[in-house]
Amino acid sequence: MSDYLSQHDVQKMLDASPYLAFMGILVDTIDPGNDTLVLRLPMRPEFERRPDSGQYHGGVIASLIDTAGDYALAMRIGNVVPTVNFRTDFLRPASHTELKATARVRRIGKTIAVVDIDVHDADHRLIAIGRGTYIPQAG
């Protein structure tokens, strides 16, 4: 397991991206043994769908999903990789102060990798799910 990136390394990679640094995405947990990564996204005013709704816009949730899938692979491969496509299903409005995205690698093949991402709110309610395919090439 010594080849996996550390939590510190993954956070540094996130912070190096202007978009992800703006979003303020934080690494919550890395669990290479289970091919799982958890990211946290605290609310900020720019994320609101409607003024004073307290609800995250769907595009913010989709950004979190794509990022969680990508970094679950980065944790293992050592660099971020191109997204081929991803799907976002919205299950409930997300009106809490923090979201958690749990990304689990389902398969890393020679050409394609597939990752599933569950997004929960601060009350542990499942608010969205994502599924992404990536090209798992070394950087």
Place this chain on the structure above:
Amino acid sequence: MSDYLSQHDVQKMLDASPYLAFMGILVDTIDPGNDTLVLRLPMRPEFERRPDSGQYHGGVIASLIDTAGDYALAMRIGNVVPTVNFRTDFLRPASHTELKATARVRRIGKTIAVVDIDVHDADHRLIAIGRGTYIPQAG
């Protein structure tokens, strides 16, 4: 066609959302006769995938796709509607100074509406495509 929202109305709705106002999404064209809406997204530093790459982060593109699909329906229904799910396929890196998303309504049924979205860069290259399903209820 008199029931369709005007370009001014759609822009006002976009600006009323904190997230979309932050993104700076602009209405380029509305064409109710063809059920088509075009949005523009000028680059801003927070959108960059990597510093000085000039490339839009995939989450920004996904946000634009979801929004274009939603507002193509809003143009017709009069209000934004909930997204059920959407898919984003990335075709080329998007490194230009502006993106255009062309959303075309494929079907508005009783329960579900489906919209296709093509995203081009300033050189008219197709850089991503999206497909979203929405619940087309009046607000």
Place this chain on the structure above:
Amino acid sequence: MSDYLSQHDVQKMLDASPYLAFMGILVDTIDPGNDTLVLRLPMRPEFERRPDSGQYHGGVIASLIDTAGDYALAMRIGNVVPTVNFRTDFLRPASHTELKATARVRRIGKTIAVVDIDVHDADHRLIAIGRGTYIPQAG
């Protein structure tokens, strides 16, 4: 739980569909407590992608995925429901004598239900995954 359909009832519903009867889909397990249904699909010559390959065609796998998602909801609602859309990701060639599809309901909302489906071959290898959205209305 007394309102859930029995394994016998689900099998009878499958057999009543000309297409699913042709396919020969069998109920393996129903587990209403975990909102999970497992279907089995034995190989038959018409399913082969190429002659003598022993590989299931992708369309067969997609049909199994859509059906497993639908019947996981039918088990609970009492009737099959319309599919809005579904996604199929192929992870490995499926060349074994039987497939198993495990469908797990992720969410039943007022308008939309979402189901995840994992497909394994007879060697317990994950060969495809599906995600479907349905309209969970009573028949």
Place this chain on the structure above:
Amino acid sequence: MSDYLSQHDVQKMLDASPYLAFMGILVDTIDPGNDTLVLRLPMRPEFERRPDSGQYHGGVIASLIDTAGDYALAMRIGNVVPTVNFRTDFLRPASHTELKATARVRRIGKTIAVVDIDVHDADHRLIAIGRGTYIPQAG
């Protein structure tokens, strides 16, 4: 354009697959200049969702979509290629005696190709749409 497969060649490839020969898929039109292929699927009793409904089962439509996407690429590349994933959206019940699937290649990249597929019934109504990603390698 001399490198593209002829309609006869594409039909021969379809017929060589036990699954597609069972389905009875026919090449309607090939239009390499527009990167477009049209397949036809006449009804047969095994395709029915419910007895005497005259409606195609969704799995049949999904199989047609995946196949049309694949052969739109085969027409150009010379061989069928692996599907990475595909999405099927159902827009209307399909109760007619024949379906037509029009597949249009959106992009062939180095690693990934993307194809859009529209399915119409004999009354020219749009009944389903698909989007697939494939690995466009030579066979």
